[in-house]
Amino acid sequence: MPAELATWPAWTPGEEQLAELELLTSGAFAPLAGYLTTADLASVAERGQLADGTFWPVPVTFTVPADAVPADARHLVLQDQEGSPLAVLQITERADARAGDGAGLRLAGPVTALRAPEHGPFRALRRTPAMVRATIGTAPVLAIATRRPLGQRQLGQLRHLADQLRARVLLLPLVAGPAELVGRPEALVRAVLAAARQLPASTLVVPVPLAPRDGTAQELAARAVVAAAYGATHLLTDGAAAAESGGTRSVDSNFDFAKLGMQVISEGEWAFDPAAEVWRPLGLIEPGMERGELSDGELSELLDSGTPVPDWLMPAGVAAELRRARPPRSDRGVVVFCTGLSGSGKSTLARDLRDALLERGDRTVSLLDGDLVRRLLSSGLTFSREDRDLNILRIGFVATEVARHGGIAICAPIAPYAAARAAVRAMVTEAGDFMLVHVATPLEVCEARDRKGLYAKARAGIIGSFTGISDPYEEPVDADLVIDTSVVSRQDAVAAVLGQLTRGGWLVS
Numbered sequence: 001m002p003a004e005l006a007t008w009p010a011w012t013p014g015e016e017q018l019a020e021l022e023l024l025t026s027g028a029f030a031p032l033a034g035y036l037t038t039a040d041l042a043s044v045a046e047r048g049q050l051a052d053g054t055f056w057p058v059p060v061t062f063t064v065p066a067d068a069v070p071a072d073a074r075h076l077v078l079q080d081q082e083g084s085p086l087a088v089l090q091i092t093e094r095a096d097a098r099a100g101d102g103a104g105l106r107l108a109g110p111v112t113a114l115r116a117p118e119h120g121p122f123r124a125l126r127r128t129p130a131m132v133r134a135t136i137g138t139a140p141v142l143a144i145a146t147r148r149p150l151g152q153r154q155l156g157q158l159r160h161l162a163d164q165l166r167a168r169v170l171l172l173p174l175v176a177g178p179a180e181l182v183g184r185p186e187a188l189v190r191a192v193l194a195a196a197r198q199l200p201a202s203t204l205v206v207p208v209p210l211a212p213r214d215g216t217a218q219e220l221a222a223r224a225v226v227a228a229a230y231g232a233t234h235l236l237t238d239g240a241a242a243a244e245s246g247g248t249r250s251v252d253s254n255f256d257f258a259k260l261g262m263q264v265i266s267e268g269e270w271a272f273d274p275a276a277e278v279w280r281p282l283g284l285i286e287p288g289m290e291r292g293e294l295s296d297g298e299l300s301e302l303l304d305s306g307t308p309v310p311d312w313l314m315p316a317g318v319a320a321e322l323r324r325a326r327p328p329r330s331d332r333g334v335v336v337f338c339t340g341l342s343g344s345g346k347s348t349l350a351r352d353l354r355d356a357l358l359e360r361g362d363r364t365v366s367l368l369d370g371d372l373v374r375r376l377l378s379s380g381l382t383f384s385r386e387d388r389d390l391n392i393l394r395i396g397f398v399a400t401e402v403a404r405h406g407g408i409a410i411c412a413p414i415a416p417y418a419a420a421r422a423a424v425r426a427m428v429t430e431a432g433d434f435m436l437v438h439v440a441t442p443l444e445v446c447e448a449r450d451r452k453g454l455y456a457k458a459r460a461g462i463i464g465s466f467t468g469i470s471d472p473y474e475e476p477v478d479a480d481l482v483i484d485t486s487v488v489s490r491q492d493a494v495a496a497v498l499g500q501l502t503r504g505g506w507l508v509s
C-alpha cells in the first residue's frame, strides 16, 4: 500500500461501479489501464479506438458527485462497502457529467489495484481472464455472455456449434445489474450452472461483473471485449444482443470483431421441431410445425401461476431455478400498502385484513400499522417532510424483508408523498409484489369522524403541519385499489382487498 494512502480522499463506488472496477483490475478490460478521458471517449465513439490509437470500442467511465473529491486531489482511493481500500485512481482529468439527478464529476486516469474484492455470492467461481486462459489452453473456445437463464434453444445451439468447431464451451453469466427473468445475479449463476449440466463436462462457468451498457450495440461490444479477454475465439450472441446488430459480424462501421481475434456468431433462426423433439434451424423443420420461444411476459405468467415450464423450452434444472427466483404468486411475498388521510380508515382496514388472513391461516402476515411504527421503528421522528419520508422508507424496508421471506406485510401509514410511495414500491418489487390501496375517504368525512380530536386541534392551530389541513396529501395516481370508507362498509372494504389478492393469485380461493 502506498504510504500516502491515508492522506488521499476515499470514495465508495456504487455496486455497478465496483463491478467495473473489478473488470479493470482483473484484466477483463485489458489493455485498458483506467477510466477514459474526454479525448478517448470521442475517439471511441468515432473510430472504436482510444485517443492513442489502441483498439477499444467500449466507453468505460467513472463518475462521482461533484463534492466527493477536493478540487486539488490528484489521487482517489476506491474502497469497498466496508471502507477497505481496493484501488487507487490517479486523476489525470476531471470533467462535468450528469450523475443521477445531481451534478457529477467524471474522473479519468489509470487505476492501480491494491487487492481483489472479497465478497459476493459465487465469488469462488470468479476467475481472472489469465487463469481461465491458462486452463483452456489453445483450443477454440465458444462463449456465450448472458444476463438471462439459458434455455433449450441456446443449449442446442451451443452443443451444435461446439461440436462443429471442436470448441470448449465457456458460459459467462453477467452478474452486475439486474438479471432478466430471475432478478438477482446469484439466481442467474445458479440457472447457468444448471444449464451447464446439459453441456459437455469440459464446460466452464465464470461469472463476469459487466455492468449493462446503453443500447444493444454497446452491450454486444462490451460482451465481446470481455469474452475475448477470457480467451473466447467465438461468441454466440443471445437474442437481445443480436436484435439491433442484425446478427452481422460488426456492430457498426467502427467496430470489427475480428480485431479481437474473435468471431461473433448470430443465433440465427432456430425453432423447436416437435417431430424430431429438438431445436434446429428453421429451414430443417416442416413449415408450420415449428414452435418458438415464449416471450418474457408469457414465461412470467407461467411462473406466476405455478404452471410447469415445458421441458422443450428449459431443462428441468433451469426451470427449477426460475421457479425459485420467481415463485408462484401463492407463495410469493406481497406488500399491501394502505395510504390515506388521518381517519380515512387505514388502520381499521389493515387490522381487518390481518384478521381475515389469520383466520385463513394459509399465509404468514405482519402488520406495520402507522401508530405502532411511530412508537417503535420511528419513535422520535416528527411530521416534517424529511421525517415523514424517512418513516415511510423504514416501513418500506421492513415490508421488503417480510416480502423477501414470502410473507404478506400490511402497512397503514398516511404516506402523503408520491415520491416516497414510489420509492417503497421500487424497493419492494425487488423482493416480491406490491399493492397500493388508496383509502380515499373524503377529508370532510375524516374530519367529522375526528376520533382523536386532532383535526379540531389542527384547525385551531394547536397542531401544525397536519395532513389535509395544513400539510399536503398527494393523491395517488397509481393505486391498485381505491376504497372510500364513507360509502364502503368495513366488511366490503376487506372483501375488496381479499378479492384483489385472490384474483392476482396471491391467495388461492
Ligand SMILES: Nc1ncnc2c1ncn2[C@@H]1O[C@H](COP(=O)(O)OS(=O)(=O)O)[C@@H](OP(=O)(O)O)[C@H]1O
Residues within 6 Å of the ligand: 341, 342, 343, 347, 370, 371, 374, 383, 387, 388, 389, 391, 392, 412, 413, 414, 415, 416, 452, 454, 463, 464, 465, 466, 467, 471
Ligand atoms: N401533523 C400531523 N399530520 C398527520 N398526522 C399526525 C400529525 N400529528 C400527529 N399525527 C398522528 O400521526 C398519525 C400519522 O402518522 P404516520 O406515520 O402514518 O404519518 S406519515 O405517513 O409519516 O405522514 C396519524 O394517525 P392516523 O390517524 O392513524 O393516520 C395521526 O394520528
Ligand SMILES: Nc1ncnc2c1ncn2[C@@H]1O[C@H](COP(=O)(O)OP(=O)(O)O)[C@@H](O)[C@H]1O
Residues within 6 Å of the ligand: 340, 341, 342, 343, 344, 345, 346, 347, 348, 349, 412, 449, 451, 485, 486, 488, 489, 490, 491, 493
Ligand atoms: N369502512 C368503514 N366504514 C365506516 N367507518 C369506518 C370504516 N373504516 C373505518 N371507519 C371508522 O373511521 C374511523 C377512523 O378509522 P381508522 O382506521 O382509525 O383510520 P386511520 O387509521 O386512517 O386514521 C374509526 O372510527 C373507524 O371506526
